[in-house]
Amino acid sequence: MRTHEGEGRYNGAALNSFLLGLGHSDALVKKVLNDAGVDTIDPGRWYEINWAIGIYFAIAEQIGRAAIIAVGKKMIETAPFPPIDRNIKSLLMSLDAAYRLNAEGPNIGGITTEFHDDTSATSVWTSMGPCPLNIGIxxxxxxxxxxxxxxxxxxxxxxxxxxxxxxxxxxx
Amino acid sequence: MWLERSAPAIADALATKLYARPHTVFRMIGEPACQALARELSRAMRADVPSGQTSALRDALTEMMRALAPKGLGFSALRQLLQALRAVTIDATATAEFGNASHRAVESWLYQGVMLASMQLYAYHEAQMQEQAARLEVNQLESQLDDLKVALDEKTRLLDVIRAVSTPIVPIHDGVLVVPLIGVLDHERATLLTERVLKAIVATTAQVILLDLSGVPVFDAQAAEMLVRTGRAVRLLGAELILVGLSSAIARTIVELDVDLAGITTLSTLQAGLGLALSRRELRIGPIEPSPDR
Known part of the structure; x- marks a missing residue:
């Protein structure tokens, strides 16, 4: 897991939406949160970024790549996100802004997307979080x-x- | 011919386009490898288009898939390749004298390239998925096998414990041992019994062994045969084996199996056996004489 060096923080709302996306895995969520020293995630507060990202990786290790991709797919529905344009290019370009709605601090990385034509793009992520989650998002x-x-x-x-x-x- | 003249330019332009885009498998393999791939596709075009065939194209794509798919050639890279190939070919046709028939032949060849490459990539991914699924299945089976081995080891250990405690040898008097058996007496247990009885005779210098079968519901032909052998072995050690507590079922089995128990004394009860064993030692069970002071 890549760690952040500095005063970064992460939005509880995004982390909570990830946990909600796990659906039926209540016991797993409870175990991972207990291991991290909390009972629940408060969507209204911010958490230390390495601690929050550690939750993602702890769950990723338990449920595997495919399940993490599935959870990532749901996050756009529940995590804080900028107003969604009905255009795929705009939407993909807004991923960096969405990330910054949920992660704050110096050197937290980001997302850049370059379009080759109307139907293909390359996106480079230096953000925190597991790789399969990015694919799902x-x-x-x-x-x-x-x-x-x-x-x-x-x-x-x-x-x-x-x-x-x-x-x-x-x-x- | 047009193709002969344009092929080197097509290859150069294609290689440049392939290598230009960062974060791709083409950038990863390097410029010389991109040039080699481009030359190969250009050579296939020269070979196929005049004859209306696609065999050279198929061979080139197969070789490319074999070399690059394991290195990460995916759908996006394949699309990049095919789009670049079409673009450089169209550029070349714009600058050459090019008839409609030739144009159609090149377009058809490019179209076949799309079909063949897509099919080959799909087949590669399908094979990969099948291999992964098979590997997963093997891993699961191996895991189940490990669990079964652990369970079998535990069961075997418990069986050994049960066998050990279910064949007690009890010295009840000098030179007299009682072996009460409970449960089915099969060949394996009979073998263990023989071994333990013979060791006990040597260790205690016993002369009479009472084998109590009243807790044995049934036994098989091999176990009966083992009992006969045990009797002989006991005699060789200078002792006597007495079978007691034979049930009617065991008696029937002995008769039906035609087991020869000659030389082995059989009695119906342990009490009778005990009396006989003591008499062999010139002893008997009798009332205690009242003491003179009572």
Whole structure:
């Protein structure tokens, strides 16, 4: 897990929406939260960013890649997000703003997206959080507009394996 | 011919386009590898288009898939390749004398390229998924097997404990041992019994062994045969085996199996056996004489 060095903080609302997205895994959520020293996540407050991101990774380790992608897909419905445009390009471009609604502090990373044409883009993420969650979030954004996108992790570095960034090729 | 003249330019332009985009498998393999791939596709075009075939294209795509799919060639990279190939080919046709027939032949070849490459990528991913599913299944089976091995080891250990405690050898008097058996006497247990009885005879210098079968509901032919052998082995050690507490079912079994118990004394009850054992030792159970001072 990549850790943040500094005074970063993370929005409880986003973390809570992630936990809600797990649906039936109440026992798992309870165990992970207990291990982290809390009973619940307060959506109205902010948490220390490494602690909050640690929750994501703890759950990712338990439920596996596919389940994390599934949860990521739902996050656009529940996590704080800028007003959604009915345009896929605008939506993908707004991912960085959405991330900054939920994470604050110096050097917290970000999301840049470059479009190659009307149906493909490359998105580079240096944000905190598990890689499969990012894939799920991108797919969820596209699904919001009824688009089934193919999201492929580019060859090369991955943040879950110690890299500085994850790059995703998006075809829609 | 147009193709011969344009092929080098097509290859160069294609290689440049492939290598240009960052974060792709083409950038990862490097410029020389991109040039080699582009030359191969250009060569396939020269070979196929005049004859209306796609065999060279198929071979080139197969080789590309074999080399690059494991390195991360996905849908987006494939699309980049095919779009770039079409773009550089169209650019080349715009600058050459190019008839409609030739144009149609090139378009058809490019279209076949899209079909073949998509199919090959799909097949690759399908094979990958099947392999992953199979690996997962094998892992699950291995995990189940490990659990079963642990359970079997535990069961075997418990059975050993049960066997040990279910074949007690009780010395009731000097030279007299009682072996009360409870439960089914199968071949395995009979073998264990023989071993333990012989060891006990040697250890205690016993002369009479009372084998109480009243707690044994039934036994099989092999167990009966083992009893006969035990009797012989006991005699070889200078002792005597007496079977007591034979049920009617065991008696019937002995008769039906035609087991020869010659040389082994059989009695109906442990009490009768005990009396005989003591008499062999020139002893008997009798009332205690009242003391003179009472």
């Amino acid at each position: 991108i797919q969820g954004c596209c699904s919001k507009l009824g688009i089934h996108a193919i999201v492929e992790h580019a060859p090369g570095e991955c943040m879950d394996k110690g890299g500085a960034s994850c790059t995703y090729h998006i075809s829609f």
